[in-house]
Amino acid sequence: MLEGWGVYHATLDPRDGTVFAATNHRVYGSTVQRSADNGRTWRRSQKVGLPEDSGLTLDAVWHIEPGRAEEPQTLYLGAAPGVLFRSDDRGESWEVNRGILDHSTRERWFPGAGGMCCHSIQLDPRDSRRMYVAITAAGVFRSDDAGESWLPINNNVEAEFLGDPHAEVGQCPHKLLIHPARPDRLWQQNHYGVYLSDDHGESWLRLDGNGLPSGFGFPLMLDPKDPHSAFVIPEKSPEYHYSSGGQLAVYRTQDSGETWELMSDGLPKQAWAAVLREASAYDDESLYFGTQSGSLFALTDGQRWVEAVRHLPPILSVEVAQWSA
Amino acid sequence: MVRVAVPSMLAAQAPGRKGYDVEAQTVGDALHALPVADLLFNERGALNRHLNVYIDGTDVRERGGLDCPVAGAGEIRVVAMVSGG
Numbered sequence: 387m388l389e390g391w392g393v394y395h396a397t398l399d400p401r402d403g404t405v406f407a408a409t410n411h412r413v414y415g416s417t418v419q420r421s422a423d424n425g426r427t428w429r430r431s432q433k434v435g436l437p438e439d440s441g442l443t444l445d446a447v448w449h450i451e452p453g454r455a456e457e458p459q460t461l462y463l464g465a466a467p468g469v470l471f472r473s474d475d476r477g478e479s480w481e482v483n484r485g486i487l488d489h490s491t492r493e494r495w496f497p498g499a500g501g502m503c504c505h506s507i508q509l510d511p512r513d514s515r516r517m518y519v520a521i522t523a524a525g526v527f528r529s530d531d532a533g534e535s536w537l538p539i540n541n542n543v544e545a546e547f548l549g550d551p552h553a554e555v556g557q558c559p560h561k562l563l564i565h566p567a568r569p570d571r572l573w574q575q576n577h578y579g580v581y582l583s584d585d586h587g588e589s590w591l592r593l594d595g596n597g598l599p600s601g602f603g604f605p606l607m608l609d610p611k612d613p614h615s616a617f618v619i620p621e622k623s624p625e626y627h628y629s630s631g632g633q634l635a636v637y638r639t640q641d642s643g644e645t646w647e648l649m650s651d652g653l654p655k656q657a658w659a660a661v662l663r664e665a666s667a668y669d670d671e672s673l674y675f676g677t678q679s680g681s682l683f684a685l686t687d688g689q690r691w692v693e694a695v696r697h698l699p700p701i702l703s704v705e706v707a708q709w710s711a
Numbered sequence: 712m713v714r715v716a717v718p719s720m721l722a723a724q725a726p727g728r729k730g731y732d733v734e735a736q737t738v739g740d741a742l743h744a745l746p747v748a749d750l751l752f753n754e755r756g757a758l759n760r761h762l763n764v765y766i767d768g769t770d771v772r773e774r775g776g777l778d779c780p781v782a783g784a785g786e787i788r789v790v791a792m793v794s795g796g
Binding site: 389391413415417427432433443 | 720721723724726749750751753754755759761762791792793
């Protein structure tokens with residue numbers, strides 16, 4: 387039923403097993419779809435749109451984040467142009483977040499190559515009022531009041547394309563993740579570098595000078611058991627969106643970015659591949675990513691990559707979940 | 712009553728129906744009566760840019776657009792126009 391749609395992100399809600407998909411089509415626009423039967427049938431949400439007083443219209447839907455366990459009706463939706471929605475009826479209808487829509491810095495935001503997408507939504511598991519969003523190219527924002535107001539948190543994050551590379555906003559985060567076991571720790575793959583914050587984003591430390599071939603990339607994976615580990619898939623540069631040196635490779639740090647090591651066992655050489663920001667996932671067991679050339683890889687035994695599927699269309703989204711039939 | 716035919720991707724969202732018989736005064740009314748109307752218009756009510764609508768084979772732009780009356784018409788056809796190659 388979703389054949390022909392661009393599924394920018396799909397995820398399984400761990401609270402009840404519903405699958406949600408953020409789908410876009412050049413002709414038919416943007417929708418959120420949900421399935422209660424593992425994708426056999428789908429149901430569209432009510433029309434997702436922006437209020438007339440904003441002067442904006444919806445460009446695309448990008449990321450769906452299920453709410454916390456204690457708010458079972460709630461989900462969040464990141465979209466373009468730089469907007470966040472919330473649903474309190476299990477994804478049937480969506481209401482725009484006015485704090486982001488009306489943010490005082492919005493006039494200094496601008497779209498990246500994929501639009502002005504709100505692509506990362508992270509909920510602090512220990513604090514029900516704290517959450518984060520990352521928007522290209524506006525930066526990372528934190529709310530400490532359940533989404534009422536949003537503080538730009540881009541200190542030390544460089545935006546080399548701006549006149550002032552240390553501006554308050556205008557940075558280009560590509561993916562933001564909170565560490566599930568240490569929620570004070572945020573990891574960020576940015577347009578310019580990989581960053582780590584240990585103070586809720588108040589300050590950031592750039593990490594990509596210690597073995598990474600490039601600071602540019604999109605996907606980011608973590609180890610839920612080890613907050614010192616992270617995994618990235620660098621691309622050659624902002625101008626050249628494919629693996630550097632003709633080697634598809636994952637790089638791993640196990641010491642909070644002090645050093646990075648190559649993990650290419652099983653990955654193809656002579657490959658100029660690209661991996662999109664939603665096209666990687668991790669769980670307690672392994673890592674997973676898909677390429678724009680339609681191959682899905684999984685890590686086996688913690689060391690060796692196996693190409694699990696090939697010849698798919700460009701892979702836009704990868705998530706991992708366990709369920710029983 | 713006028714017949715409205717939609718492309719297969721919209722039929723899949725309906726689900727499965729490529730044609731609808733609807734009561735309507737204008738072409739716009741007929742499109743808004745469809746169960747896939749949310750996929751034809753943006754949140755301001757503007758017809759999506761890459762859609763063409765024909766009434767008995769004539770582009771509705773040549774007949775006043777969505778205000779075109781449907782009285783006496785046989786079929787409204789919605790066509791996805793994605794240019795390029």
